[in-house]
Amino acid sequence: xxxxxxxxxxxxxxxxxxxTAVPEADEHRRVEELAAHAAKExxxxxxxxxxxxxxxxxxxxxxxxxxxxxxALRHLALVIALGILCGIGAVTKGSSFATTSNMVLxxxxxxxxxxxxxxxxxxxxxxxxxxxxxxxxxxxSVWSTTTGSQAQGPAVMIFTSVLVGTLCGLLNGLxxxxxxxxxxxxTLATMVATRGLAEQLSDRxxxxxxxxxxxxxxxxxxxGMPLLVYIFAAVVVLGWLVLNRTTFGRRxxxxxxxxxxxxxxxxxxxxxxxxxxxxxxxxxxIAAVMLTAQANTGASTHxxxxxxxxxxxxxxxxxxxxxxxxxxxxxxxxxxVFTTIxxxxxxxxxxxxxxxxxxxxxxxxxxxxxxxxxxxxxTT
Amino acid sequence: xxxxxxxxxxxxxxxxxxFPGVRALDGVDLEVRAGEVHCLLGQNxxxxxxxxxxxxxxxxxxxxxxxxxxxxxxxxHPTAAMRLGVATIYQELDLVPGLSVAENIxxxxxxxxxxxxxxxEMHRNARELLGRLGHAEIPPWKPVGQLxxxxxxxxxxxxxxxxxxxxxxxDEPSAALAHDEVTNLFRIIRELAATxxxxxxxxxxxxxxxxxxxxxxxxxxxxxxxxxxxxxTTPTADVVALMxxxxxxxxxxxxxxxxxxxxxxxxxxxxxxxxAGRVHDVSFSVRAGEIVGIAGLVGSGRSEILEGIYGARxxxxxxxxxxxxxxxxxxxxxxxxxxxxxxxxxxxxxxLLMLESVxxxxxxxxxxxxxxxxxxDRRRESADAAQQIAAVQLRPDDPERPVRTLSGGNQxxxxxxxxxxRRCKVLLLDEPTRGVDVGxxxxxxxxxxxxxxxxxxxxxxxxxxxxxxxxADRILVLREGRVIHACDAVDIDEHGVLDLVMEGSAx
Numbered sequence: 001x002x003x004x005x006x007x008x009x010x011x012x013x014x015x016x017x018x019x020t021a022v023p024e025a026d027e028h029r030r031v032e033e034l035a036a037h038a039a040k041e042x043x044x045x046x047x048x049x050x051x052x053x054x055x056x057x058x059x060x061x062x063x064x065x066x067x068x069x070x071x072a073l074r075h076l077a078l079v080i081a082l083g084i085l086c087g088i089g090a091v092t093k094g095s096s097f098a099t100t101s102n103m104v105l106x107x108x109x110x111x112x113x114x115x116x117x118x119x120x121x122x123x124x125x126x127x128x129x130x131x132x133x134x135x136x137x138x139x140x141s142v143w144s145t146t147t148g149s150q151a152q153g154p155a156v157m158i159f160t161s162v163l164v165g166t167l168c169g170l171l172n173g174l175x176x177x178x179x180x181x182x183x184x185x186x187t188l189a190t191m192v193a194t195r196g197l198a199e200q201l202s203d204r205x206x207x208x209x210x211x212x213x214x215x216x217x218x219x220x221x222x223x224g225m226p227l228l229v230y231i232f233a234a235v236v237v238l239g240w241l242v243l244n245r246t247t248f249g250r251r252x253x254x255x256x257x258x259x260x261x262x263x264x265x266x267x268x269x270x271x272x273x274x275x276x277x278x279x280x281x282x283x284x285x286i287a288a289v290m291l292t293a294q295a296n297t298g299a300s301t302h303x304x305x306x307x308x309x310x311x312x313x314x315x316x317x318x319x320x321x322x323x324x325x326x327x328x329x330x331x332x333x334x335x336x337v338f339t340t341i342x343x344x345x346x347x348x349x350x351x352x353x354x355x356x357x358x359x360x361x362x363x364x365x366x367x368x369x370x371x372x373x374x375x376x377x378x379t380t
Numbered sequence: 381x382x383x384x385x386x387x388x389x390x391x392x393x394x395x396x397x398x399f400p401g402v403r404a405l406d407g408v409d410l411e412v413r414a415g416e417v418h419c420l421l422g423q424n425x426x427x428x429x430x431x432x433x434x435x436x437x438x439x440x441x442x443x444x445x446x447x448x449x450x451x452x453x454x455x456x457h458p459t460a461a462m463r464l465g466v467a468t469i470y471q472e473l474d475l476v477p478g479l480s481v482a483e484n485i486x487x488x489x490x491x492x493x494x495x496x497x498x499x500x501e502m503h504r505n506a507r508e509l510l511g512r513l514g515h516a517e518i519p520p521w522k523p524v525g526q527l528x529x530x531x532x533x534x535x536x537x538x539x540x541x542x543x544x545x546x547x548x549x550x551d552e553p554s555a556a557l558a559h560d561e562v563t564n565l566f567r568i569i570r571e572l573a574a575t576x577x578x579x580x581x582x583x584x585x586x587x588x589x590x591x592x593x594x595x596x597x598x599x600x601x602x603x604x605x606x607x608x609x610x611x612x613t614t615p616t617a618d619v620v621a622l623m624x625x626x627x628x629x630x631x632x633x634x635x636x637x638x639x640x641x642x643x644x645x646x647x648x649x650x651x652x653x654x655x656a657g658r659v660h661d662v663s664f665s666v667r668a669g670e671i672v673g674i675a676g677l678v679g680s681g682r683s684e685i686l687e688g689i690y691g692a693r694x695x696x697x698x699x700x701x702x703x704x705x706x707x708x709x710x711x712x713x714x715x716x717x718x719x720x721x722x723x724x725x726x727x728x729x730x731x732l733l734m735l736e737s738v739x740x741x742x743x744x745x746x747x748x749x750x751x752x753x754x755x756x757d758r759r760r761e762s763a764d765a766a767q768q769i770a771a772v773q774l775r776p777d778d779p780e781r782p783v784r785t786l787s788g789g790n791q792x793x794x795x796x797x798x799x800x801x802r803r804c805k806v807l808l809l810d811e812p813t814r815g816v817d818v819g820x821x822x823x824x825x826x827x828x829x830x831x832x833x834x835x836x837x838x839x840x841x842x843x844x845x846x847x848x849x850x851x852a853d854r855i856l857v858l859r860e861g862r863v864i865h866a867c868d869a870v871d872i873d874e875h876g877v878l879d880l881v882m883e884g885s886a887x
Contacts, residue, residue, distance in 0.1 A: 245756045247747040254744050257733040264692055264724055264731065265745040265798065266716025324735045 075318065077369040078333040081362065085340045093347040102343065104225060109339040111232035112291045113309055114332060118239035119283030120310040121331040123183075125243070126276040127256035127323030131187040132172060133284050133310055135194040137303030140164040140288035142198040145207040145298025154214040161292070162285035168194060169281015173274030191307065198300035206297040217293035228290050235286065240328045252276065257324025312359075313338060316366045337362065387450030389414040389578050390435075390466075390547055395444035397430050404430040405441070406602035410580075412547065417569060417579045419589045419611055422599035423623055423844065428582055431599065432549050435580075436468040437461035467540030468549040475532055475539075477525030482506035484524050485539045509538040513568050530561035537568065548572065549580040554588060555679055566592050584677050586616055586882050598622040620882075624845075624874050631822050632850030633829035635671075635869075644668035646704075647837040648806045650689060653698035658684040660861045661698070666806070666837040671828065673852025673869065674841045675877050681861035682841045683725050686808045689839070690722045691715045702806065716745060721799030723792070725810040725841075731795045732783050739765035739779030742797045768797035772827060789820025796827065806837045813847060825851055845877045857881060 089097035096102060116133050123130045143149065144161035168190065175186045209215055220227040243249035254262040255272050263269045287306075292298050313334035319326025338359060345355040390412040397405040405427045412418045422428050433439040434446075437455035446453055448464055455461045461468075475484050482502045483490070491498045491505070506520040515534045518527065524535055533553060540548050550569075554562045569579055569592055583589060589596065593611030597604060598619065605622045644667040653662045658681040666672045676682045687693040689700050694710030701707065708714040715722075724730035733741055742765045743750070750757045765779040772793040774786075783794060792812055799807055809828070813821045828851060832838050842848050848855060849869055857865040857880045865872075865880050 245758070246754060247751045247756060250740070250744070250747050250756070253736065253740075254733055257735045258729070260730050261733055262744070263712050264690070264722055266713050267744070268713045320735075324733065 075327075075330055075333060077366055078317065078330065078337060081337050081366055082333065082340060085337065085344060089340070089344050089347065092344070096347055097344070100224070102347070104229070106336070106339050106343050107229045107232070108226050109342055110332075110335045111226075111228040112287050112294065113306060113313070113339070114232045114335045115235045115283050115287040115290065116303075116306055117310045117313045117331045117335050118235050118328055119280035120307075120314050121239065121317070121319060121326060121328050122243065122252060123276050123280045124311070124314050124319050124321060125256045125323060125326040126252045126273060127259060128176065128183040128273065128276060129187065129311070129321075130169075130172065130277060130280045131184065131307045132168065132191040132194060133280060133287075134303035134306035135191040135198065136165050136168045136281060136284040137288045137291060137306060138198040138300045139168065139194045139201075140285050141292040141298040141302045142202040142207065142300055143298075144288065145209055145292060146201065147207075150207075150210060154211045157209075157211070157214055157292075158289050161288045162282065165281045165283070165285025165288060166278055167281070169278045169284070170274070172281065173277030176277065177270040177274035195300060202298065202300050204300060206299040208297050209292060215293055215296060217289065218296075228294065231286065231290060235283065236328060236332055243328055248272075248275070253324055255323075309338065312363050316363055318370060337366075386414075387447065388412060389449060391447040391450075392431075392435070393445050393447070395431065395434060395441045395446075397427075397434060397439055397441050404602055405434070407444070407604070408599065408602065409604045409607055410597055411607060412578045412580060414546070414578050415573050415576045416594040417573055417581055417592055417611075419593035419596045420580055420582045420599065421589070421596055421619065421623060426599040426623075427602040428599055429551070430602075432468060432551060432580075432582070435461065435549060436466060462543050465544060465546035466549070467543050467545035467547070468551070469533070469536045469540060469553060470551050475524045475535060478523060480521050480523055481510075481518055481527070481535050481538075482520035484535055485509060485520075485542050487539070489542070505542070506538065509541050510534065512541065512571075513537055514564065514571075530557050530564070533557065533561075533565065534568075545577065547578045547580065549582075551582045552584070552678075553581070554583055554585065562588070584882060586619065600624075620875060620878050624878065631825075633826045635829065635851075635853055636833075644670060644835070644837075647702065648689075648839070649701040649704075650685075651699050651701070653685065653688050653700070654696040655681070655684045655688040655693055655861075656696050658861050659688060659695075662861075662863055663698075664856060664863070664866065666839060668805070668835045668837050669832050670854065671832050671838040671840055671852045672854050672856065673848035674839065674856045674858055675845055675848045675881065676858030677881050678843065680858045680881070682843075682858055683810050684861075685858075686722065686810050686839065686841055687724075689715075690720060690808055692722070692724075716802065716804075719803075719805040720808065721745070721802060721804035721806070722808045723795045723799070723810060723812055725814065727788070727791055727795065727815070732791060734784045736783060737780050738769065738774070738783050738786065738794050741783045741794050742768050742779075742801055745798050745802045764801060765797075768801045771800060772797045773823065787820070788815035789824065792816055792824060793827075796824075796831075800831070804836070806839070807831065808839045808841075810841045811843065812840065813842070813844070845874045849874060849877065 086097075116137070120130060120133060140161040143164045144157040149157050149160050172183075172187055172190055175181050175190075176183045179186075217227060222230065243252065251262070251267050251272050254265070254267060255269050255276075259269050262272075284303075288302070291302055295302065314326070314331045315321055315334075316337065317327070317330030317332070317334035319330060341355065341359055341362065345352070345358070388411045390410070392408060392410040395405050395408040395410075396403070408427060408431055410418075410420075410431065420428055420431070430439060434441050435455070437458040437460050440456070446455065453464065455464070455466075476487065479487070482499075482505075485506050486502050491501045503520040507516065510516055510518050510520070513534050515531065518531050518534060524532060527535070537548070553565060557565060566588075569581070573579060573594075581589070581593060589611055596606070596609040596611050596614065596619065598606040598609070600623060609619075646665050647668050649665040651663050654660050660681075662681075662685055664672065674682050674685065684693060688695040688698075691707070691709060691711045691714060699706050699709070702718045702720065707718055707720075712722075728734060733744060736744075739762055743761050746764075747756075750761045762779055766777070768774075769777050769779060774790050774793040774797060783791060786794065812828070813824055816824060825847075828838060828840070832853075840848060840852055849872070852869050855865075855867055855869050855872060855877070856863050857877055859881055
């Protein structure tokens, strides 16, 4: 993709001292600014007691994946990994890690990628892959922040973003399910093309959002928790319900686990496969609204490498990359592991290269633990 | 056995091989001399494939001994068999389509210096081997995938020769070949035999065995029924009798007398069904409460008929009527909605969700029934699953149990339960007892009859003729994709069916 720095449009450049307005929508920058913003706010400090809560989340996730036993162990590995990370945080930067504001920060960091990961979980359980999610976010954010869109007001901006994401997902789905093309290649192609279209639309410039109502999506807090985190939570709950409590969810497992058997059982496998990518695109549209509000801009560089982060979180969360088995809660635990790492590195002022090395190492470590666990509990 | 001075090239004595629930080989003897073409005969399930796999080192026998030129040997691994000089040409050719002819021939033992293939030498040797087989015209550089089936067969044989094979096993080599290609295959086999190579030849076609074979060994139910019969002079009736006489008789449920069942309305009607290359102009109808059995050899189009009816394959021509109204072709969703159920041949890859529980495998075709206002009623789902498990006597009766831990018979019951729950009117069963042990078979038979008595129309395909005869009310005999005979089951016996499918001659 382009390495060209995004020159803010003349006359529109935001004051440098407002941390949320980041003209260069660079991902690492965004995260660090966000962290600095939270630190500056200096919210109430105190020992954070929600570790047990996270553990409980993992415990419930055990029964949700469609297979018992192995599921609990998968999530156990993740909960342990989270525990170790929190231990590291408490030891290295106890005073700033174990605070409510820091925990809120971790959840805010997790919100956008978390929503994308829910969609990705559906696609992967259904036996597919979606590499285009990051680029879809970029396109949705750019399209919803064009001068024309912004003139119509925040409601239209949100609608545009979700619609663009959903339609791109539909295109992916049609090509894969009815064009009978390989998902990896189709979404690779749409990833490149959509990112290009986003650059074309925005002329590679960051489009500053002017509507305050829209920006308030990122700034509103209820009970000390950002609205973004509530959106994230709502998408997770909805995703969990659809996957575990609806026909659609059950068919997703069937289609991913054995498409031929699903077809012979009378399930319309093509239609279902297509819909999975629509779900993923829809989630990208929502994520784009959140990211645009958070970064205060629409930019074609939004969502860089989100596809890899989302896939990593899904796989670390215990979902089989071959489809047919997995859970939303595992994926969310995966997201939390990665955002906690990010948080730890910010607090300890470590550089992003080291953070990336650590992330890679953790992916491998968690997968090895899961492989070891599955080798004992599952006989093939 | 004949007393020769030299020990035979290969002698297998009392070979036993058990799989969970099935005794595939139960004391098999086989003796092959150098330079002979030895034919192995037996019905499907008689143990031929297992015996070949033991011989090629893919399976280890649980008991029995293997003598190579009089010396006891252990084939612990396929490479050990290859080193002895045993090469196997399987029914499905195990060639890599993207690699060239020469690369396929020398796959795994490429002539190379320091890891770099000596292509010139490889192509020269390949050409020489192909020349020996009378097919010097096959270019060594051509990708195997672009060759016709007959030429691929020659490449397979060249590969066997490249290992200096002294015993070549051919599993139904003529199945994919046209008539003149078979003639050429026989010429090659005769030339190989003349140079002292032993050939174990497996085929269902008796006329071929008469033409090419020297001696016959007949297998049945995992046992040797006859050793070393002269291939040309043994009467056909004797061979068929050896292949058929049952050692284990299954108990088939009583069927209603032909006069009793004619009353049921016609549920399924197939008119002029053709499936590309496999099925030609097949028509029949099935009444409620009736079981129609289709008998035929592997490759006769048995499975394709069912897949064509069900919409798993889009038929070239013809139509399927359910209760008088035509069914949309090529859509399994439409078939299921109209009340059809299908238990496919490959249970694990085509029917079951191996990652899921028994209960979920049963309900997968009826999911929409449990959704109300978008909410999935899991309690009702598991209650229904438990009820069906009881109905088909599936054991253990735990809906939560992973389906992969069940035996073949119970997995098949889960598939039956799936369609029972769906309350289908027409049930298509493809090899319903494959991989099911003897005890569970009788139980499945009883259930199929009970389903028919309850008013279902059943189409049954099986490679085991006694099963079709014992269970069905009417029989269709299939040969090369055409129905060559149709009659009431009581009017034909196993002998008659086998004659029809093997010789093509009418009774």
